[in-house]
Amino acid sequence: MQGTSLLERVSFLIPHGMLHIVLVLLIPLLSVGARDTANGTTDGLALLRFKASADSSKKLSSWASSSPCSGRWYGVECEGGRVVRLxxxxxxxxxxxxxxxELDELRVLSLDHNSLDGSLPNLTSWRYLRSLYLSHNRFTGPIPDSISLLSxxxxxxxxxxxFNGSIPSSLSALPKLLTLKLQENRLSGPLPNLNLxxxxxxxxxxxxxxxPIPKTLSNFSAASFQGNADLCGAPLLTCDTSQPSNPDLSKNPMVVASSPSSKPSALVTNKKAPVKLGTGALIAIVVGDVAVVVLITCFFIFYYWKKHNQSESPSKKKSNVSSEKLVFNAVNYHLPADTDKGRLVFMDGRKQFELEDLLRASAEMLGKGTFGTAYKAVLEDGSMVAVKRLRDFNAMAHKDFEQHMELIGRLRHPNLVGLRAYYQSREEKLLVYDYLPSGNLYTLLHGNRGPGRTPLDWTTRVKIAIGTARGLAFIHHQCKPQKLIHGNIKSSNVLLDKNGNTCISDFGLALMANTSVVVSRLVGYRAPEQSELKKISQKADVYSFGVLLLEMLTGKVPAHMYGYNDSADLPKWVQSVVQEEWTSEVFDxxxxxxxxxxxxxxxMLQIAMACVSRAPEQRPRMSQVVKMIEDIIGEQQSPQGGDSFDSISLSTSVSEEGGTAR
Incomplete structure (x- = not known):
């Protein structure tokens, strides 16, 4: 059968009646492939024409192979056979x-620090462009209005x-614009009212x-506007609106420049005659001044008298806690009676302060969470602790609570917030933790999103992700009769210490609370099976961690959290965007x-999507997630030099699958 065509060979394998159906299905596929190939060839020809006109120094010698998507062309990246990054x-x-x-699939174009010149052409073909960097060149002419079409x-x-001419007001049509840098040009005219x-x-x-500088731009620093001599308004000097900048007196029929006496009286009589005060007014002013002096003197006398009395009765001061300092009193907290006073139990066995010292501390509320209200307490020696006042735990038996606190207190890991002490009585249960001063992930991601905000950079987000994963994997590997879980993974429970290290809070508390209540409060992070089964599990923890990763990647708040009306069901939203749009649309x-x-x-997005699989058995174990994130950053060992969750263990532990840990 040598010399026969592909169609003839296929015809031997397909019945004659089906051949035309195969051709109908095959021809469109062949045409799509041919069109993609043709588009790729068009990209290559466009780049070669640019090289011929721009590369006099022969820096683009690698642009010689047949296809720009061969991986050998310097500075060129492709996707689906098309150039998307240059x-x-x-x-x-x-x-x-x-x-x-002509590169109509371009997403990123950076030509910084060259000697390119001429005016910018029509840019409407770059409809997918995300980033355009043309700084430090020799471009001239106006900024084209076609830029405003790059939505x-x-x-x-x-x-x-x-660049010269005015700044186009049509730039307001770019709703996603994050960066607009036009400094060191020859632009003139007023600043448009850009609503970005x-x-x-x-x-x-x-x-x-x-x-004047428009109010929509006045939040930026003065350095953003300096070097424009005739620009005024916040944050620069206030504009002088008392006189026209260039008054043309010749156009005013009431003013004759050569005859000052001909000016209208309204313009001549600007100075006001001095006002003379009567005797009664003078007496009223003197009496008012004396009254003010007397009031101020009385205030200081009363202040120092009160301070003197307080210094003479230190025992009374110690026994009565000021409601101004005692935040617990503000939430109706009272010391329990002597018959049920309880005691403050320290996890390391060393008493560091008394309960009265804790309640007497200067404190402020940090926030209300799933299991209670957290406070920052500053003790008399200046040390700080975090105190969580639990709610919905009073029905728990005294012995059960004590045993559970012992279990939580023995969990020690660099990525867990350390439990220092606990207190319980019939009416109150308090947990005392190490205080971490750098806030939580939720605030870092979503707080103050506007001009002047310091964004959370990628390196920090990866560090937070790996720290959270290690802490959660450690919890999952510690077990007594049953597997340990966290049960409340969310961005507000991921804290940072003074060195920027990640620590998980609230671990272990879900096991003590009513399971259905815990599940109902996991809005945004709740695994699909929890809505029906009302059950917490390690696989549900993995799902919550996956949502946390999506939150860091997208910058979006999970569904209906913290009263946000524009929040999204992150797994569903990301899945739909990845299927219908270019993947980078999902990123913050x-x-x-x-x-x-x-x-x-x-x-990282692929790891997150694996964690939020709807089927629990398809989700990876946290130990596997740790390994996958470590592969991203090229880090195979934890700072301790061993496995991040097996090296710091309670006792003989079991794996996440229930067998003996290896």
């Missing part, structure tokens, strides 16, 4: 960039060029702009400023 910085490129506009644009940097709610970086310094806009981390972000 980064050509510091290559001494010259000439215009018109040829590049997916996040970063726009045209600084250090020679997501804008975080803005700079128009060293131009020729005039007039604050992460897109960091270059060369896209691959790590995508890998």
């Amino acid at each position: 980064v050509l910085e510091n290559l001494n490129l010259t000439g215009p960039v018109d040829a590049i506009t 997916r644009l996040w970063r726009l940097d045209l600084s250090d060029n020679a 709610t997501n804008l975080q970086e803005f700079n128009v310094s060293s131009n020729q702009l005039t007039g 806009l604050e992460l897109l400023r960091y270059k060369d981390v896209e691959e790590e972000m995508v890998t």
Whole structure:
């Protein structure tokens, strides 16, 4: 059968009546492949034309193979056979960039620090563009209005060029814009009233702009506007509105420049005659001054008298706690009677302070959580602790609570908040933890999202992710009769110490509480099976951790948390975007400023999606999650030098599957 065509060979295998059906199905597929190949060829030709006009220094010698997606072309990255990323910085490129506009699948374009020139062409073909970096070149002419049609644009940097004309007001049509850098150009005219709610970086310094700064831009620092002599308003000097900037007196028929006497009386009589006060007014002023002096003197006498009396009765001061200092009194906390006073039990057996010292401490509320209210307490020696006042635990038997506290107190790991002591009586149960001063993940991710905010960078997010995973894996590996679980994984329970290390709080408390109540409060992090079974498990912990990863990757608040109306069901939302859009649509806009981390972000997203699988048996174990995240950052061992959860153990532990730990 040598010399026969592919169609002839196929015809031997397919009945004659079915052949036309196969052709109907096959031809469209072949045409799609041919179209993709043709588009890829078009990208290659466009890049070669750009090289021919711009690369006089022969820096792009690798652009020689047949396809730009071969992986050998410097600065070129592809997806699906199309060029999506072009980064050509510091290559001494010259000439215009018109040829590049044919790359209609481009997402990132960076041509910083070259010698490219000419005016920018029509940019409407870059409809998918996210980032455009053209700084430190020699571009001239106005900023084209076609930029406002790039509705997916996040970063726009045209600084250090020679652009002239006005700043287009149509830039307000870019709702996702995070960065707008136009400094060191020749732009003139007034600043437009740009209504860009997501804008975080803005700079128009060293131009020729005039007039007042719009209120929508006044939140940025003065450095963003300096070098524009005729620009005024916050945060620069206040605009002078008393006189026109360039009054043309010749156009005013009431003023004759050569005859001062001809000015209207309204303009001449600006000075007011001095007002003389009568005798009665003078007496009233003197009496008022004397009265003010007497009142101030009485206030100071009363203040020092009260302070003197307090210093003479220290025993009374010690026995009566000020309601101003005692936050617990503000929530109707009272010392229990002597018959049921209970005692403060320290986990290491060493008494560090008395219960009265704790209640007498200066304190402030940190927040209300699933299991109670947390306070920061500052003791008399200056040391600080966190105190959680539990709710819904009073019905628990005294002995059961004591045994459970002993179990939690013995869990020691660098990524867990240490339980220092506990107190229980018939009416009250208090837990005393180490105080961590750097806040929680929820505040770092979602607090103050606006101008002046310091974003949570990618490196910090990865560090928090691996710390949380290690702490949770450690909990899952510790067991007595049954597997230990956390039961309340969420961003507000992920805390940071003064060195930025991650610690999980509230671990172990879910086992003591009513399970259905705990599950009902896990809104946003609740595994699908928990809605029906009302049961907490290690697999449900993995699901909650997956949602936590999605929260860090997307910057979005899980569904209906903390009263947010615009929050999303993260797993469903991410799944729909990944299926219908380009994957980077899901990532937090604050992460897109960091270059060369896209691959790590995508890998972390894949880990998160594995954790939030609807079927519990398809979710990985936390020990596997730790290994996967360590592979991303190239770290195979914990800071202790051994396995992050087996090296610090209570006793003979069992694995997450119930067998003996290896």
